[in-house]
Amino acid sequence: xxxxxxxxxxxxxxxxxxxxxxxxxxxxxxxxxxxxxxxxxxxxxxxxxxxxxxxxxxxxxxxxxxxxxxxxxxxxxxxxxxxxxxxxxxxxxxxxxxxxxxxxxxxxxxxxxxxxxxxxxxxxxxxxxxxxxxxxxxxxxxxxxxxxxxxxxxxxxxxxxxxxxxxxxxxxxxxxxxxxxxxxxxxxxxxxxxxxxxxxxxxxxxxxxxxxxxxxxxxxxxxxxxxxxxxxxxxxxxxxxxxxxxxxxxxxxxxxxxxxxxxxxxxxxxxxxxxxxxxxxxxxxxxxxxxxxxxxxxxxxxxxxxxxxxxxxxxxxxxxxxxxxxxxxxxxxxxxxxxxxxxxxxxxxxxxxxxxxxxxxxxxxxxxxxxxxxxxxxxxxxxxxxxxxxxxxxxxxxxxxxxxxxxxxxxxxxxxxxxxxxxxxxxxxxxxxxxxxxxxxxxxxxxxxxxxxxxxxxxxxxxxxxxxxxxxxxxxxxxxxxxxxxxxxxxxxxxxxxxxxxxxxxxxxxxxxxxxxxxxxxxxxxxxxxxxxxxxxxxxxxxxxxxxxxxxxxxxxxxxxxxxxxxxxxxxxxxxxxxxxxxxxxxxx
Ligand SMILES: [Fe+2]
Numbered sequence: 001x002x003x004x005x006x007x008x009x010x011x012x013x014x015x016x017x018x019x020x021x022x023x024x025x026x027x028x029x030x031x032x033x034x035x036x037x038x039x040x041x042x043x044x045x046x047x048x049x050x051x052x053x054x055x056x057x058x059x060x061x062x063x064x065x066x067x068x069x070x071x072x073x074x075x076x077x078x079x080x081x082x083x084x085x086x087x088x089x090x091x092x093x094x095x096x097x098x099x100x101x102x103x104x105x106x107x108x109x110x111x112x113x114x115x116x117x118x119x120x121x122x123x124x125x126x127x128x129x130x131x132x133x134x135x136x137x138x139x140x141x142x143x144x145x146x147x148x149x150x151x152x153x154x155x156x157x158x159x160x161x162x163x164x165x166x167x168x169x170x171x172x173x174x175x176x177x178x179x180x181x182x183x184x185x186x187x188x189x190x191x192x193x194x195x196x197x198x199x200x201x202x203x204x205x206x207x208x209x210x211x212x213x214x215x216x217x218x219x220x221x222x223x224x225x226x227x228x229x230x231x232x233x234x235x236x237x238x239x240x241x242x243x244x245x246x247x248x249x250x251x252x253x254x255x256x257x258x259x260x261x262x263x264x265x266x267x268x269x270x271x272x273x274x275x276x277x278x279x280x281x282x283x284x285x286x287x288x289x290x291x292x293x294x295x296x297x298x299x300x301x302x303x304x305x306x307x308x309x310x311x312x313x314x315x316x317x318x319x320x321x322x323x324x325x326x327x328x329x330x331x332x333x334x335x336x337x338x339x340x341x342x343x344x345x346x347x348x349x350x351x352x353x354x355x356x357x358x359x360x361x362x363x364x365x366x367x368x369x370x371x372x373x374x375x376x377x378x379x380x381x382x383x384x385x386x387x388x389x390x391x392x393x394x395x396x397x398x399x400x401x402x403x404x405x406x407x408x409x410x411x412x413x414x415x416x417x418x419x420x421x422x423x424x425x426x427x428x429x430x431x432x433x434x435x436x437x438x439x440x441x442x443x444x445x446x447x448x449x450x451x452x453x454x455x456x457x458x459x460x461x462x463x464x465x466x467x468x469x470x471x472x473x474x475x476x477x478x479x480x481x482x483x484x485x486x487x488x489x490x491x492x493x494x495x496x497x498x499x500x501x502x503x504x505x506x507x508x509x510x511x512x513x514x515x516x517x518x519x520x521x522x523x524x525x526x527x528x529x530x531x532x533x534x535x536x537x538x539x540x541x542x543x544x545x546x547x548x549x550x551x552x553x554x555x556x557x558x559x560x561x562x563x564x565x566x567x568x569x570x571x572x573x574x575x576x577x578x579x580x581x582x583x584x585x586x587x588x589x
Pocket of ligand 1: 184185237238239346425426427
């Protein structure tokens, strides 16, 4: 394993030339000179290790003029200006940008003798200062028997701050948590709920495009997550990486993923914001005898991540060759070092989840600005129902042979290297599915942990019927008028029930790409026990009543040799209701 947590080709990930200059709307610069460690990709260290810092400086600058300091913001042990060990090493120059070119430097620092705390990392250079909050945690020792927190989907937006606040307060009171991993959908891109999707659709026009990202990333990176008194590992999800073009009418499909797009003017791309706010899109770290791969499963081409504001056609997973190759090489090295492996991934590569619709890959839909009805209804069906066949776990390109699908290569690599667990978000579900040696990974035999009963606001059935009729007539405007009298929570239930009714009446065409026979032909079988676990959302669109918080939560994992061996769910109600313990080791015996 590389001493550097970031793949070599991604080292310049936060360079303004490939982020700020590739979109027209302004972007926050929370990650600028310090490329590692960062808020979302922290250094988790014991005193026998050195702290490796990556600095992106203007070409020709002397990295020895940088002062790097550990700041104990959460406690009272003060600050430590760090002493470099050896000489700075150049890792090469970045692309040419408007302000010239940058060079990336690796500096090593001795951390022996420092208090065992969580620190901000502060850089002072040429009279300027930059701080990465919660970027370094020093542990007296790492036994591999610690507890950690897994969760997903904060989906932070302007109205649901209470969810992330509750979560942070709760985790801050737990003294025995070593670190937290939030597995995608940190931000929301202003989806905010069903009614808002409807409103956005009705006001859709090619320009000007409004972005929620600048405010959401600024609030999470600048205010909320730094309040956490534990280090947090972040990976991107679909809500973090949506895209808008300046001109939809002239927009062209290209295979640009990030950076400049030769045929389109990009208003915003959430993945640029992610890199400039939290850190790299994929990275890895070692915890005791376990290698954690923190992956990006939203590597669709940019036009495939397109939406109007938050209304998008495609929200399932994809992975490109570069990352697949990096995963293979990481797993190979970890296998050679006799380590356990765990992958953190927002989307489930098996297509479905909860033992249902496994092998279901959602067909890619083009986003067409002037055909917004179909996009909106598809998106509402997912938001309102979370129906298994309407959740997009992973996409498939039209006319693509499933034999070439990236998840085939990914799953084959995972089982070949006897990966212990894949831990995922995206679904607000909480369960583990374990496959034993010889099982096909599409076998539906889950060990299920369900949520407390839902507490829906009662609604008038006549309102539901009328809403269903308006949806069937494709009259979104009249629907929005009808629901204007309802509060947000009621409107959300009416839309959900209306869509359920139309589904039951077989009003909608199936748009599935469901291929159990083909994926069965892949013959991907576990070579050792492998656990697929989905963990809870921290927040979403219901937060108006105390009962709504029973839908949100997090999982505390007990580790052994650094890997999770049992998981327990806690909800976000004031009483923090505990779920049953799911024992992963027992499941393999
Ligand atoms: Fe998601």
